[in-house]
Amino acid sequence: MPDFSYDIVIIGSGPAGATTARLAAEQGLNVLLVDKKQELGAPVQCSGAISRHAMEEVGVEPVDEFIHEAIYGFAIYNEKGEKKTIDYRQLAPEKYGPEQGKTPLGYVVDRRRFDRRLMTLAEREGVETWLKAEAKGYEVLPDGTCEVTIHHFNEVKKVKAKVVVGADGLQSIVGKWAGLRTQIRLTELASCLQFVVDKVETEGLLEIITGHEWAPGGYAWVFPKGYGYAEIGLGVVPTFTKNNAQQQVDYFMKSSFFKERFKDARILEVQGGGVPLAAPLKIQYADNMILVGDAARHVNPITGGGLHTALSGGKIAADFLAQTIKNGNDFSAKIMKGYQDNWLEQLGNKMWKLYDVKTEIFKTEDIPERDRLLYGTMSDYFSPNSEYKKI
Amino acid sequence: MNKPVLFDINWNACINCGACVAVCPQEEPFISPFDTIAIDRPCDIACMVCEMICPVTTITHRDAVPSDYPEGKVTEAFREGEKRQN
Ligand SMILES: Cc1cc2nc3c(=O)[nH]c(=O)nc-3n(C[C@H](O)[C@H](O)[C@H](O)COP(=O)(O)OP(=O)(O)OC[C@H]3O[C@@H](n4cnc5c(N)ncnc54)[C@H](O)[C@@H]3O)c2cc1C
Numbered sequence: 213m214p215d216f217s218y219d220i221v222i223i224g225s226g227p228a229g230a231t232t233a234r235l236a237a238e239q240g241l242n243v244l245l246v247d248k249k250q251e252l253g254a255p256v257q258c259s260g261a262i263s264r265h266a267m268e269e270v271g272v273e274p275v276d277e278f279i280h281e282a283i284y285g286f287a288i289y290n291e292k293g294e295k296k297t298i299d300y301r302q303l304a305p306e307k308y309g310p311e312q313g314k315t316p317l318g319y320v321v322d323r324r325r326f327d328r329r330l331m332t333l334a335e336r337e338g339v340e341t342w343l344k345a346e347a348k349g350y351e352v353l354p355d356g357t358c359e360v361t362i363h364h365f366n367e368v369k370k371v372k373a374k375v376v377v378g379a380d381g382l383q384s385i386v387g388k389w390a391g392l393r394t395q396i397r398l399t400e401l402a403s404c405l406q407f408v409v410d411k412v413e414t415e416g417l418l419e420i421i422t423g424h425e426w427a428p429g430g431y432a433w434v435f436p437k438g439y440g441y442a443e444i445g446l447g448v449v450p451t452f453t454k455n456n457a458q459q460q461v462d463y464f465m466k467s468s469f470f471k472e473r474f475k476d477a478r479i480l481e482v483q484g485g486g487v488p489l490a491a492p493l494k495i496q497y498a499d500n501m502i503l504v505g506d507a508a509r510h511v512n513p514i515t516g517g518g519l520h521t522a523l524s525g526g527k528i529a530a531d532f533l534a535q536t537i538k539n540g541n542d543f544s545a546k547i548m549k550g551y552q553d554n555w556l557e558q559l560g561n562k563m564w565k566l567y568d569v570k571t572e573i574f575k576t577e578d579i580p581e582r583d584r585l586l587y588g589t590m591s592d593y594f595s596p597n598s599e600y601k602k603i
Numbered sequence: 604m605n606k607p608v609l610f611d612i613n614w615n616a617c618i619n620c621g622a623c624v625a626v627c628p629q630e631e632p633f634i635s636p637f638d639t640i641a642i643d644r645p646c647d648i649a650c651m652v653c654e655m656i657c658p659v660t661t662i663t664h665r666d667a668v669p670s671d672y673p674e675g676k677v678t679e680a681f682r683e684g685e686k687r688q689n
Pocket residue numbers: 223224225226227228229246247248249252253257258259260261262345346347348379380381382384404405406445483484485486487504505506507511516517518519520522
């Protein structure tokens with residue numbers, strides 16, 4: 213006999229899992245949210261840039277608890293250091309700005325505090341949460357539900373649920389339990405490293421530096437981090453270079469057109485990780501299972517941003533599960549496919565389009581031409597009249 | 604077909620980012636408790652993409668030997684690898 217029983221068990225309390233949990237509980241479901249960490253968001257593996265409307269869409273209020281710094285626009289650089297600035301304080305001064313009555317375009321958040329806040333909001337909606345709780349496997353039961361095995365501190369707990377949601381991030385294994393092919397191709401995973409530094413000035417803009425010389429297969433960035441700090445990082449795709457991300461950041465800091473700007477930089481934190489510049493998983497569901505967020509490779513393949521897609525994906529998952537469970541449907545893969553259909557319609561098809569754009573750029577062999585294409589696309593992507601609907 | 608390998612990770616440099624796991628084609632979870640690929644048993648696929656993705660190049664390997672396998676029970680892939688070498 214299982215020790216516990218819920219409508220849904222969510223594995224991983226990152227932005228995707230915590231949002232799915234909160235919105236599902238809001239619609240009356242009985243939800244367990246587990247995370248193996250002792251402190252959410254740590255070690256930090258994210259730069260934390262997120263637009264304001266991404267949070268608004270899912271009812272998350274921007275609060276001081278997690279905001280490092282407000283953002284008002286972008287500066288996109290080509291490989292020579294020429295830039296295109298898109299500053300909403302100038303483009304729409306009546307709306308965007310630091311003054312009373314105006315708003316920022318987005319924020320750089322502290323993932324430790326952001327993830328903790330999202331879990332708090334879920335808890336306040338009635339979600340049961342366990343930290344130090346690692347999910348180890350699942351089994352479909354004859355009665356059409358499933359049982360998840362969770363190691364919670366030193367105890368092994370069996371939890372019965374109608375559906376398990378894999379929100380377990382980049383290194384996701386939940387999908388593998390059901391035989392889903394979750395592996396990301398080496399050509400499509402950016403290997404990233406960033407430093408939080410002191411003594412580098414920023415101006416409330418997200419700076420994106422393109423060019424094969426600086427970030428082969430990816431791009432470099434300089435983001436404001438609050439308290440006068442900045443973050444400097446980049447992602448490389450290993451098939452484009454022999455250097456690892458660490459060597460490449462070092463080269464970027466010492467040899468690029470920013471070397472003067474960076475010369476007094478003092479490193480305060482080292483962070484990194486993998487960003488899928490991949491297509492979303494072709495199959496994101498199985499019997500009694502759906503995947504959301506990085507686990508489903510729901511990441512914008514052009515920008516590598518996964519926070520917005522994690523939050524919106526969480527909403528799509530929660531709405532689907534609430535509906536399905538209320539309808540009294542079974543939880544077979546056939547029914548779970550409905551989640552993926554909804555996701556494709558609301559988000560995924562746009563992501564596939566971006567994926568095609570990205571693939572076109574990176575299959576260009578001529579480096580100057582590829583640099584030109586990436587710079588052009590990035591500049592377009594962030595411009596106010598962009599043809600790409602922002603995701 | 605590659606020769607099976609046993610991985611080692613220099614934990615001092617590892618940032619526990621899980622990138623190595625994300626590119627790994629093993630069908631069953633092949634993981635350590637620190638969000639990395641497993642280092643307590645050999646990998647029979649030995650495609651090496653885990654080593655290539657690591658942002659801090661902290662994964663190394665050597666050829667697997669029979670005692671690396673649980674209870675010394677070598678796999679078919681291991682025997683194949685040995686045969687090819689001889
Ligand atoms: C260097 C870097 C910079 C980035 N910068 C940005 C940025 O500026 N803006 C942006 O939008 N995106 C950025 N991203 C991407 C973004 O961080 C991810 O897309 C986002 O974190 C995905 O959220 P998630 O909830 O899907 O997964 P995660 O945040 O990875 O959460 C997964 C959770 O699952 C838990 N978990 C895993 N396995 C288990 C298990 N078996 N049992 C229990 N719990 C488990 C983990 O502990 C973790 O808390 C960046 C990524 C990197 C690597």
